[in-house]
Amino acid sequence: MKHLKSLNKFFLKYKWRLVIGFIITVAARIFALFYIPLAGRSTNIIENYINGEITDIQIVRDELAWNILLIIGATLIAAFFTFLMRQTFIVVSRHIEFDLKNVVYKHYQELSLNFYKKNRTGDLMNRISEDVSKVRMYLGPALMYSVTTLTSSVVVLIFMIEAAPLLTMYTVLPLPVLSFAIYKISVAIHKRSTVVQQYLSKLNTFTQESFSGIAVIKSYGIESQTNENFTELSNGSRDKNIALVKVQAFFFPLMVLLIGISNVLVIYIGGRQYINGLIDLGVIVEFLLYVNMLTWPIASIGWVTSLVQQAEASQERINEFLDEEPEITNPKQTPDDIQGDIAFKNVNFTYDDTNITALKNVSFEVNSGETLAIIGKTGAGKSTILELIGRLYDVEDGEITIDGRNIQELNLESLRKSIGYVPQDAFLFSDSIKSNIKFGKTDATDKEIIEAAKNASVHKNIVGFSKGYDTVLGERGITLSGGQKQRVSIARAIIHDPKILLFDDCLSAVDTETEEEILSNLFRISTNKTTIIVSHRISSAKNADKIIILEGGQIVQQGTHSQLLNQEGYYKELYAKQLNEKEM
Numbered sequence: 001m002k003h004l005k006s007l008n009k010f011f012l013k014y015k016w017r018l019v020i021g022f023i024i025t026v027a028a029r030i031f032a033l034f035y036i037p038l039a040g041r042s043t044n045i046i047e048n049y050i051n052g053e054i055t056d057i058q059i060v061r062d063e064l065a066w067n068i069l070l071i072i073g074a075t076l077i078a079a080f081f082t083f084l085m086r087q088t089f090i091v092v093s094r095h096i097e098f099d100l101k102n103v104v105y106k107h108y109q110e111l112s113l114n115f116y117k118k119n120r121t122g123d124l125m126n127r128i129s130e131d132v133s134k135v136r137m138y139l140g141p142a143l144m145y146s147v148t149t150l151t152s153s154v155v156v157l158i159f160m161i162e163a164a165p166l167l168t169m170y171t172v173l174p175l176p177v178l179s180f181a182i183y184k185i186s187v188a189i190h191k192r193s194t195v196v197q198q199y200l201s202k203l204n205t206f207t208q209e210s211f212s213g214i215a216v217i218k219s220y221g222i223e224s225q226t227n228e229n230f231t232e233l234s235n236g237s238r239d240k241n242i243a244l245v246k247v248q249a250f251f252f253p254l255m256v257l258l259i260g261i262s263n264v265l266v267i268y269i270g271g272r273q274y275i276n277g278l279i280d281l282g283v284i285v286e287f288l289l290y291v292n293m294l295t296w297p298i299a300s301i302g303w304v305t306s307l308v309q310q311a312e313a314s315q316e317r318i319n320e321f322l323d324e325e326p327e328i329t330n331p332k333q334t335p336d337d338i339q340g341d342i343a344f345k346n347v348n349f350t351y352d353d354t355n356i357t358a359l360k361n362v363s364f365e366v367n368s369g370e371t372l373a374i375i376g377k378t379g380a381g382k383s384t385i386l387e388l389i390g391r392l393y394d395v396e397d398g399e400i401t402i403d404g405r406n407i408q409e410l411n412l413e414s415l416r417k418s419i420g421y422v423p424q425d426a427f428l429f430s431d432s433i434k435s436n437i438k439f440g441k442t443d444a445t446d447k448e449i450i451e452a453a454k455n456a457s458v459h460k461n462i463v464g465f466s467k468g469y470d471t472v473l474g475e476r477g478i479t480l481s482g483g484q485k486q487r488v489s490i491a492r493a494i495i496h497d498p499k500i501l502l503f504d505d506c507l508s509a510v511d512t513e514t515e516e517e518i519l520s521n522l523f524r525i526s527t528n529k530t531t532i533i534v535s536h537r538i539s540s541a542k543n544a545d546k547i548i549i550l551e552g553g554q555i556v557q558q559g560t561h562s563q564l565l566n567q568e569g570y571y572k573e574l575y576a577k578q579l580n581e582k583e584m
């Protein structure tokens with residue numbers, strides 16, 4: 001139960017509802033048991049009439065009628081309280097499930113990119129959905145049935161001891177065996193549940209990735225191979241589930257066996273005590289009813305134990321992520337005013353997971369109002385520079401400053417809000433085009449959205465769709481072309497008028513004419529901004545105030561377009577090559 005302890009704060013939040021639930025459960029159990037002493041009393045009256053101790057049949061009739069009325073009344077009240085009991089415990093469990101999902105989701109959002117690289121999306125989704133559902137079973141049904149079993153057992157024991165203490169002792173003899181069996185089986189369930197959940201994560205990751213990559217699977221015609229892999233994984237998952245079910249299956253028969261033994265003890269020992277005149281016949285009837293009354297609560301111990309053990313295994317997996325500290329943290333709460341003078345000073349950067357040194361001793365400056373273009377072969381470290389400016393990763397050697405202050409000392413929210421970043425593979429949400437652009441500024445007016453789309457040269461395309469800006473993208477809607485996607489994400493980046501614009505090769509999928517148009521729009525709107533354009537094309541870089549050429553993480557050339565054309569090197573070669581291609 002070590003890991004489930006972290007849920008206690010949620011129990012505290014709903015403590016009053018749970019206390020009320022507990023009181024209701026006790027009341028429900030007491031009323032549910034009420035009929036047993038009445039049944040015993042009725043048996044004794046009939047026995048007394050048969051023995052001749054009572055001769056007036058009317059007394060027997062009146063007593064039986066009265067007992068029947070009481071039994072009906074108590075049963076109705078018990079049913080009502082049982083309804084309230086479910087309403088309390090199950091509703092609280094749904095509230096906690098909701099809270100827990102929010103906590104996990106919020107924490108996921110705070111974790112750095114590295115975390116997302118180490119863990120797979122299917123696993124993240126599994127923990128926030130499947131694992132939280134397993135934990136919910138502990139918070140709701142398991143808690144409710146535990147309280148029911150506990151109260152039923154205590155109330156029944158009190159009633160039994162009051163009726164016949166010695167017979168009670170014999171009846172509860174199988175209890176120690178029961179506790180030992182529960183302990184043994186629950187350890188096995190815990191181990192097997194952990195494996196089942198791990199398999200489920202693998203299965204989810206596999207399906208999620210194969211659906212996301214369905215275009216690749218189809219174009220390579222590897223559906224049957226993918227099917228085989230899926231079948232192999234799901235067979236593994238099935239086997240692990242069957243192994244779990246086998247252990248769980250032990251519980252119910254074991255409980256029923258123990259209850260059966262108690263019944264035999266009641267009949268045998270109770271019968272002897274009755275023959276010896278120690279107890280009434282009614283007591284045996286009452287005890288048989290009591291023991292059977294305990295059948296379901298005791299049998300449910302097995303089920304509850306299994307739920308608790310599965311929840312413990314799931315909560316352990318949830319805690320594993322909740323205990324992850326975000327690598328990138330906000331150093332201060334007060335916001336910062338950012339102008340956008342960026343400087344890299346001897347920056348070295350190595351990716352943790354691959355150990356690839358992406359940047360080596362990189363230094364440059366770009367001030368507000370200026371445009372810097374970064375050119376270089378693939379893998380040269382261009383995107384890494386942009387990611388470091390937005391603190392998606394932190395540098396371990398050297399320094400990045402904005403307005404002369406180390407970016408690690410700036411308010412993280414102010415820093416990120418001052419940046420309009422268009423990543424290499426533009427990601428758009430399955431929502432309308434309007435919402436996708438508004439993502440950059442949630443309170444943007446329609447006029448601002450259109451203005452941003454015009455500056456990104458995508459307005460004409462959007463109005464060409466029958467639903468215009470309300471056109472839904474992605475799974476439920478249309479698929480934009482690569483160039484349209486890039487331009488919608490440019491509109492999203494520029495709509496909030498950020499001080500720093502970072503474009504990561506985001507004009508690669510548009511034709512040169514549209515590229516010219518976008519660049520001239522950007523030039524117009526970026527007079528008081530710092531713009532960094534990563535590109536493989538000279539056409540995107542030639543008008544920049546500064547151009548740097550990266551090779552293997554190092555700056556090998558820098559200058560303006562005309563300066564670089566006068567130097568032998570990568571830039572001049574690229575220019576000649578691209579000029580040739582254009583002429584052809």
Ligand SMILES: Nc1ncnc2c1ncn2[C@@H]1O[C@H](COP(=O)(O)OP(=O)(O)OP(=O)(O)O)[C@@H](O)[C@H]1O
Pocket residue numbers: 117351352353354356357358376377378379380381382383384385424505
């Ligand atoms: N998230 C990451 N984790 C580990 N290594 C990475 C990561 N991103 C990039 N790298 C590695 O760092 C190096 C620089 O990558 P980067 O993406 O900065 O290059 P790039 O110049 O932008 O390339 P391209 O022009 O292909 O986009 C590459 O060797 C790459 O494999």
